[in-house]
Amino acid sequence: MTMINTVSFDSSSLLTEDAFRTFERHSVVFANDLFEESLCHQALDYFLLNEQSIIHNYSHDYTKLVLDNNDECSTPSIKYFECPLQTNRWLFGRFLTSTVFDVAKFLLGGDPICLFSVEIHSRGPNGSPIPLHQDNAYYGLEQAKGITFYIALNNQSSDNGGLRYISTRRGVHYDHIASSEKAFSLTTSTPIRGTELFTDYKPGFCSIHSGSSAHYASSVPSTASRSIALRLSLYSLHDKIRPDHKQWYDEMVRRNRLAP
Numbered sequence: 001m002t003m004i005n006t007v008s009f010d011s012s013s014l015l016t017e018d019a020f021r022t023f024e025r026h027s028v029v030f031a032n033d034l035f036e037e038s039l040c041h042q043a044l045d046y047f048l049l050n051e052q053s054i055i056h057n058y059s060h061d062y063t064k065l066v067l068d069n070n071d072e073c074s075t076p077s078i079k080y081f082e083c084p085l086q087t088n089r090w091l092f093g094r095f096l097t098s099t100v101f102d103v104a105k106f107l108l109g110g111d112p113i114c115l116f117s118v119e120i121h122s123r124g125p126n127g128s129p130i131p132l133h134q135d136n137a138y139y140g141l142e143q144a145k146g147i148t149f150y151i152a153l154n155n156q157s158s159d160n161g162g163l164r165y166i167s168t169r170r171g172v173h174y175d176h177i178a179s180s181e182k183a184f185s186l187t188t189s190t191p192i193r194g195t196e197l198f199t200d201y202k203p204g205f206c207s208i209h210s211g212s213s214a215h216y217a218s219s220v221p222s223t224a225s226r227s228i229a230l231r232l233s234l235y236s237l238h239d240k241i242r243p244d245h246k247q248w249y250d251e252m253v254r255r256n257r258l259a260p
């Protein structure tokens with residue numbers, strides 16, 4: 001599968017006008033060497049080795065852990081986990097480098113930055129699709145100044161249910177409605193047309209997208225292998241959450257994640 005080279009940057013070129021303009025234009029850039037492959041292997045091994053104990057420890061808390069659609073005979077597996085830092089800060093803290101904050105600050109126009117979340121996302125064979133959405137529909141930030149680092153911990157193919165982006169100018173937002181997909185309760189109310197941007201991820205490859213970025217993933221074929229990613233999100237300290245958003249968001253999570 002083709003990498004769209006015009007949106008792909010190495011760490012020495014992420015802090016350039018070219019990267020900034022690309023991010024403004026498409027709401028996403030791909031970065032191929034921000035994180036060491038060996039660190040991603042370590043994080044992957046740790047996650048797989050400890051997955052069942054994480055499930056055991058967090059299964060009472062639907063706000064922090066979402067399981068995949070497993071059939072009754074198979075071992076349960078995680079779809080989203082919101083506390084990797086709490087389970088191993090020595091390992092997952094190593095992804096929170098000063099470079100991440102510098103890049104986030106630069107791409108968001110120079111605002112001071114704070115960390116918002118560190119999560120593990122995983123999708124396995126027969127995994128459900130991720131409906132087309134923009135993250136700011138979830139974040140509810142007035143200026144949409146949130147930024148996400150989606151870091152592949154293993155190989156992920158855009159053909160096999162991997163993440164795909166539709167080029168969207170930063171600041172352009174679409175209305176969202178509830179979706180029935182597990183743990184993702186929102187999708188755009190109309191389709192978005194535009195250039196599709198995607199890559200085949202290797203461990204350490206990452207996509208960096210803004211709150212305006214429109215992205216989705218198709219359902220995962222039964223023959224595909226499981227994909228696992230670490231997802232960091234950061235906000236501008238100058239932005240703020242719209243009044244009432246938190247109450248609405250908490251209600252959406254409750255409805256969506258408590259559903260059997």
Ligand SMILES: O=C(O)CCC(=O)C(=O)O
Nearest residue numbers: 121122130135148150231
């Ligand atoms: O792969 C996933 O689980 C969803 C990723 C996503 O939509 C995001 O990082 O914003």
